[in-house]
Amino acid sequence: MTDSAKPRREQIYDVASRLFSERGYHATSMRDLAGELGIQGGSLYAHISGKEDLLVEIVRGASQQFDDSLFTLRELDLPADQKLREAMFRHIRVVADNMDSATVFFHEWKHLSEEPYAQVVAWRDTIDAFYRELVERGIEEGVFRADLDVRMTANLVLSAVNWTYTWYRPGGTLTPRDIAEQFAEMLLSGLRQA
Amino acid sequence: MTDSAKPRREQIYDVASRLFSERGYHATSMRDLAGELGIQGGSLYAHISGKEDLLVEIVRGASQQFDDSLFTLRELDLPADQKLREAMFRHIRVVADNMDSATVFFHEWKHLSEEPYAQVVAWRDTIDAFYRELVERGIEEGVFRADLDVRMTANLVLSAVNWTYTWYRPGGTLTPRDIAEQFAEMLLSGLRQA
DNA sequence: CCTACCGATCGGTAGG
DNA sequence: CCTACCGATCGGTAGG
Incomplete structure (x- = not known):
């Protein structure tokens, strides 16, 4: 299953796992995360609560x-x-x-x-x-x-x-x-x- | 040797070690650090470069x-x-x-x-x-x-x-x-x- | 070592 | 999912 076939929520968790593990939780901004997914920072909140x-x-x-x-x-x-x-x-x-x-x-x-x-x-x-x-x-x-x-x-x-x-x-x-x-x-x- | 007998620089490194270990580097602010030493955030920069x-x-x-x-x-x-x-x-x-x-x-x-x-x-x-x-x-x-x-x-x-x-x-x-x-x-x- | 401030960036929201 | 924005906080500096 390719990334793009996964639900957006799962993609977000996958990318977050990678960024948090590479850079640490606090050093990863929501905009970093959104950028990797090709969307804007604010758009993340349609899928997750915080x-x-x-x-x-x-x-x-x-x-x-x-x-x-x-x-x-x-x-x-x-x-x-x-x-x-x-x-x-x-x-x-x-x-x-x-x-x-x-x-x-x-x-x-x-x-x-x-x-x-x-x-x-x-x-x-x-x-x-x-x-x-x-x-x-x-x-x-x-x-x-x-x-x-x-x-x-x-x-x-x-x-x-x-x-x-x-x-x-x-x-x-x-x-x-x-x-x-x-x-x-x-x-x-x-x-x-x- | 008590903390207050140590040079300020050493005190800063000691407290920074503790705070970084407890909260992590990015989750520790320079103001947190200064607060533990009883000084203002900006005053740290008289002793350290960053x-x-x-x-x-x-x-x-x-x-x-x-x-x-x-x-x-x-x-x-x-x-x-x-x-x-x-x-x-x-x-x-x-x-x-x-x-x-x-x-x-x-x-x-x-x-x-x-x-x-x-x-x-x-x-x-x-x-x-x-x-x-x-x-x-x-x-x-x-x-x-x-x-x-x-x-x-x-x-x-x-x-x-x-x-x-x-x-x-x-x-x-x-x-x-x-x-x-x-x-x-x-x-x-x-x-x-x- | 303090006061006062800088630009940058943060997480998150409103309204569409 | 985007644009535009919020208040809060960040690391760091100037001038004293």
């Missing part, structure tokens, strides 16, 4: 993608190491397939007003909890080392998958699957020569 | 701290696993001791004008190279697994140390040393039960 509405929707869309991708994993009956691989893959795939909105999500959420801001904070807690649960299960199953600090382990995994938004380049040779497999293998088996 | 000067200096200061901390490690004669521990500790300590400027560094460097922007890009390459070298040495020494992908390994380490700026809280129970030791131990030995 600038923050754009940010709210982009951030909500990104967190929704993480949720859809990760929470369906909860009930899956897999050994913890395989579940970790799969979670990392899905997490990285969301970032890789949505580089613009993921970047906006990680960089601009602090500029949200109170209510959507609080939702992002709450969302982040649920993602932390998801990875902590996964680690706890792994310890219980005897798949992971018993002396792991659950919080720090989840932290390390989250560092690896989240930081991809800073260096991943779509169209390169590395697929999200490649990245996840390599990261998971290093995390599970360690860097040290056995 | 808004971007603040950002340039904050970013330069942060990258300088990383350089000073990491590059003295190069000539140190340590086994690669110990060197990795020490590098991670120093890296995390720079982030933890400079949360404001580190946050500005990671979030706002894209808003720099051409020349300082290019310097940040070049700097990032030197840091990548530092960690890749460390991994290569470890493989040569037989301390690290021979089948490691050097670039991805450096990537994973950098993810762990850089991402700390998003979750570390000064004054908590975890010291930079604690974090580095735990992360390094997990990375070196792996999560899997042996």
